[in-house]
Amino acid sequence: MRFAPSRQSGYGRPRGTSEVGGRMGRGRRSVLDDLAVLPWPVGLAVGALGFLSIRYGLPAWFSRQDGPFAQAFAQSNPVAPLAWIVLAACAIASLVSFLNARRRRRLLDTRTGLDSVAALGWRDFERLVGEAFRRDGYTVEETGLGGADGGIDLVLRKGGRRVLVQCKQWKRDKVPVNVVREMYGLLVAHHADEVRIATVGGFTPDAARFAEGKPISLIDGETLLGMICSAQAAVAASPQRAESAAQVASATTSSAPECPRCGTQMVERKNRQTGSVFWGCPMYPKCRGTIEWK
Numbered sequence: 001m002r003f004a005p006s007r008q009s010g011y012g013r014p015r016g017t018s019e020v021g022g023r024m025g026r027g028r029r030s031v032l033d034d035l036a037v038l039p040w041p042v043g044l045a046v047g048a049l050g051f052l053s054i055r056y057g058l059p060a061w062f063s064r065q066d067g068p069f070a071q072a073f074a075q076s077n078p079v080a081p082l083a084w085i086v087l088a089a090c091a092i093a094s095l096v097s098f099l100n101a102r103r104r105r106r107l108l109d110t111r112t113g114l115d116s117v118a119a120l121g122w123r124d125f126e127r128l129v130g131e132a133f134r135r136d137g138y139t140v141e142e143t144g145l146g147g148a149d150g151g152i153d154l155v156l157r158k159g160g161r162r163v164l165v166q167c168k169q170w171k172r173d174k175v176p177v178n179v180v181r182e183m184y185g186l187l188v189a190h191h192a193d194e195v196r197i198a199t200v201g202g203f204t205p206d207a208a209r210f211a212e213g214k215p216i217s218l219i220d221g222e223t224l225l226g227m228i229c230s231a232q233a234a235v236a237a238s239p240q241r242a243e244s245a246a247q248v249a250s251a252t253t254s255s256a257p258e259c260p261r262c263g264t265q266m267v268e269r270k271n272r273q274t275g276s277v278f279w280g281c282p283m284y285p286k287c288r289g290t291i292e293w294k
Contacts, residue, residue: 035093036100043097047090054083104131111228113269114221118171118200125169126153129198129224133165135231152186161193168199175199175218177206184216198224222284229267229282261289268293 035043055077063074107124108131111117120128130140133156141155154165166183168175175197183195197203198219203211211218219227256266259281266289269280281289 032089032093035090036096038097040094040098040101043090043094047087047094050086050090051083054086055080103127104134108132108135108228108231111225111232112267114200114225115270117221117225117228118169120169122167122169125200126167128228129165129167129219130154132224132227132231135234136227138163156196163194163196164190164192165196165198168197168201170199170201172201174201175203175207177204177210180207180210180216180218184210184214187215200224225269226284229280229284233264233282257291259287259289260291262287266291 035046058079059074059077062070065071065074104127107120107128111128117125117128126142130142130153133154134140138156138158141157143152143155151166152164153167156163156165164183164186166179168179180197180203183197186192187195194215194217196217196219200221202220203218208218210216256268257279258264259266262281264282264287266279267282268277270277277293279291279293281287
């Protein structure tokens, strides 16, 4: 039984051939892999249904059949141990789903600026980007097609649209135009509606020019930080997530001023070019209010 991300046949090349980023195919997901990426109550529900069907449903069905074999099966139910195995496996998948969801929430809620985003490894950076989109209402599938070297990392679905995402956890280097071209090729090949590329270090001028007029969204560090801050602000406004809101509040200074434009409590930010510190609105890019640090 495994829970590591595996390649999806809908987004990869045939097994044994290289994909974008030079990685090889891995095959299909198992049922338990699929359960592990669904909300954890789904795994428990599937396990309970499987247990009841095998433990009680099968004997009840055989008891209504004629013949000595059917009656013997109804009396002894030789597959009863399988019911417990199914329940235990689904419970483990549900636990994995719960722990992964909690990790993703904490990963996003504890980001305090671009430096904390840049400090992440490539895998956690991918999880962070996925969680930011998840909180924006997208259904997020971690395909396992990418990796540290590129490819399709996430598939987003919302309102009938399908978006392919590549995450580039590059701290200093800018994403070149050839990466954007490759993702545009994947958009055409997989008949997606849009592609998005998220990075910390930004994009080259050639990459930005190539993306103009195409269904390509280039998400640089500042834009990604704005998405994160918006998601954190939404959590802070939710009474059901008071504990997470407290974590966000403790990560910022208690003397943070209110945004002069929208009145939201501001967060500390740092200009990556000049190194200067300033107060920025957490609702960026919807609100671009700033105050100089004093």
